[in-house]
Amino acid sequence: MPYTVKGVVARAQGQPVETVDVVVPDPGPGEAVVDVLACGVCHTDLHYREGGISDDYPFLLGHEAAGTVAAVGEGVTHVAVGDRVVLNWRAVCGECRACRRGEPQYCFATHNAAQPMTLVDGTPLSPALGIGAFAEKTLVHALQCTKVDDDVDPAVAGLLGCGVMAGIGAAVNTAPVRRGQTVAVIGCGGVGCAAIAGAVLAGARRVVAVDIDERKLRWARELGATHVVDSSGLDEDGVVAAVQELTDGVGADVVIDAVGRPETWRQAFYARDLAGTVVLVGVPTPEMQLQVPLLDVFGRGGALKSSWYGDCLPERDIPALLELHSHGRLPLDAFVSERIGLDDVEAAFATMGRGEVLRSVVVLGAGADR
Structure with a gap:
């Protein structure tokens, strides 16, 4: 049964974002629904709002995210319900010419969910970088989920999904x-x-x-x-x-x-x-x-x-960098300047534009507010 959740949407170029009801379908084959715990506010989200990426409005913004897998579709073995994950926007296909020549960091056919998320009236949403995580739940391809330890701070881990x-x-x-x-x-x-x-x-x-x-x-x-x-x-x-x-x-x-x-x-x-x-x-x-x-x-x-995306391989690099962080060798927590709510995203764009933060992070749900 589809989920109706709150999400942050950009309806038109240059217009303030809105927090609205978003319909997230049950996961289909190869897909996963993720309960979003935290999502960083990135310049790329502002580029989407301003029309600098494409004009496929309305956009469901947010992509630097960590959360917990809530449901998986047919054939998904990569992750399971309850797994803590970081979402990535370059889930490699393993079959394109870049992957075949041993350079999967340049994959030309990265995976995204096949089904759209929508507004309640059925209007399809374009998820930012194929993720759309300024929302209580989001639908992604299962390979966009990189499993991490349960005790990792989602506000820190999610930043490895893009900018950091x-x-x-x-x-x-x-x-x-x-x-x-x-x-x-x-x-x-x-x-x-x-x-x-x-x-x-x-x-x-x-x-x-x-x-x-x-x-x-x-x-x-x-x-x-x-x-x-x-x-x-x-x-x-x-x-x-x-x-x-x-x-x-x-x-x-x-x-x-x-x-x-x-x-x-x-x-x-x-x-x-x-x-x-x-x-x-x-x-x-x-x-x-x-x-x-x-x-x-x-x-x-x-x-x-x-x-x-730092020429990274998410399955290799995200866990490795979090391990370095856990041993005090990489101060990832220094990038979290403030923790905010979904309704604060528009204000966070202004804060970011003034250069007052490294990252504002939207936090949702238990475990993301520490």
């Missing part, structure tokens, strides 16, 4: 940062600070944080940055010079752009050492264009990479 994993993975998987290297991270919001934590975890000897906001630079230091650059009064050349000065005068081995704008990418490109690596993990908007002299691309060598 994207940042850590950009450093650990995409770059990958090697022990003893120098790293610069441009943009120190949630993803950038996670990239800093990832660089520290990988053994970087020097980590330079770049941002225009003193508060974000303070967070970066707390998460392991050895040096900071306040770029609020610097042009592109000034940022490049500041990073070079802090990295033996030659530039960083790895520069991670966690903003995703042409100007920050150019800063990353020129702030790296010769044959260094640039990693783009910040998400650009469709109208952005990049201009760099092709001779500079040739002459500087190295690698120019984009990072999709």
